[in-house]
Amino acid sequence: MKVVEVTGTPQIFGKYGNQVKRRYRCQSGPRKGRIVADPATCSAPINLQKRQTMRNTRRKKQTIQGKRASYTKKYNPTAKIVKNLNKQVKARRRGRAIKFKK
Known part of the structure; x- marks a missing residue:
């Protein structure tokens, strides 16, 4: 197991x-x-041929891909919703911070 x-x-x-x-x-x-x-x-x-093709494509399109991704994360409403939902998931998984008394 x-x-x-x-x-x-x-x-x-x-x-x-x-x-x-x-x-x-x-x-x-x-x-x-x-x-x-x-x-x-x-x-x-893993399909090695597909992996190599994608690596080459990403290498060629690196700058435009980064710009598009940052634009999407900044302005797309769906991307903002996903970001907030994942923040909530993280907080639930982590639990609340323990406060110590002085």
């Missing part, structure tokens, strides 16, 4: 077009740290 099976995959929110959908953050496997739609994807085998 793996630790992931006991604790489960952390659920977060992600933007899909103009909708907010539930997503999962991979805890282990080759996609550790990546946000995916289905937890089973985390341990799926």
